[in-house]
Amino acid sequence: MDADIKRQLNRIERLTLLAAKNVLTVDDLALLIGRSPKTIRNQIDDFPHYKNGKSVYFRKDEIESYLCQVKHEPISITR
Numbered sequence: 001m002d003a004d005i006k007r008q009l010n011r012i013e014r015l016t017l018l019a020a021k022n023v024l025t026v027d028d029l030a031l032l033i034g035r036s037p038k039t040i041r042n043q044i045d046d047f048p049h050y051k052n053g054k055s056v057y058f059r060k061d062e063i064e065s066y067l068c069q070v071k072h073e074p075i076s077i078t079r
Contacts, residue, residue: 024058
């Protein structure tokens with residue numbers, strides 16, 4: 001099987017499993033919002049999160065609410 005197809009299938013599988021989760025890890029959040037895990041770790045305080053020892057967790061419903069907080073209105077261009 002082509003490597004690109006395998007990569008795409010792996011991503012689809014991970015996204016499907018992610019849909020069933022309520023608590024996310026750094027890697028899960030990175031996949032969900034399209035950022036790298038390193039970026040998530042560097043910006044950890046920007047997201048609502050919970051710590052258990054060295055592990056960091058995110059509630060999916062809180063992340064979705066957080067991401068929808070700021071609404072940007074489209075700019076209308078008049079000619």
